[in-house]
Amino acid sequence: MAVSKKDTKYWVGFNAISGIGRVKFSQLENYFGNLEAAWQAGPTELKHSGLDESSIRAIKYWRDKISLEVEMEKLERYSIKVLTWHDPDYPTRLKEIYDYPPV
Numbered sequence: 549m550a551v552s553k554k555d556t557k558y559w560v561g562f563n564a565i566s567g568i569g570r571v572k573f574s575q576l577e578n579y580f581g582n583l584e585a586a587w588q589a590g591p592t593e594l595k596h597s598g599l600d601e602s603s604i605r606a607i608k609y610w611r612d613k614i615s616l617e618v619e620m621e622k623l624e625r626y627s628i629k630v631l632t633w634h635d636p637d638y639p640t641r642l643k644e645i646y647d648y649p650p651v
Contacts, residue, residue, distance in 0.1 A: 551632045553577040558583035559612060559632050562650040564619065565610045567603055570633075573650040588609065 551559060562568050562576070562583060576586040579597035586597070594604045623630060631638045632651055642648050 551634050555582060555584055555619050556632070558587045559651050560619050560623070561611070561614050561616050561629060562607075563649075564614055565606050566629050567606050570584060570650050571646055572599060572603055587616075 559573075560642075562573060574596045576583060580586040580589065586594070586609070589606060591604050592612075594607060597602075599607075622628075630651060633648065634642065
């Protein structure tokens with residue numbers, strides 16, 4: 549099932565944070581149910597999701613610096629289509645590599 553346009557911005561936001569890859573995306577999505585809830589979660593909730601302290605610090609730091617709206621405007625300006633691993637158009641061959649990108 550494809551990610552909604554509303555949720556796409558959270559995928560883009562987490563994807564911009566160094567150290568947050570496929571495994572941590574899965575942890576966040578499985579624990580919170582969606583990445584919007586994960587984006588808004590505090591450090592304690594993020595820790596309960598299974599993230600390590602380094603990842604929690606990175607999220608806390610970058611979440612305040614990344615403007616999701618600005619990031620989405622840039623993508624739209626350059627006609628860039630965002631695909632997540634949930635999208636039917638996500639390249640099948642890309643999923644065959646060990647650490648395929650979530651976005």
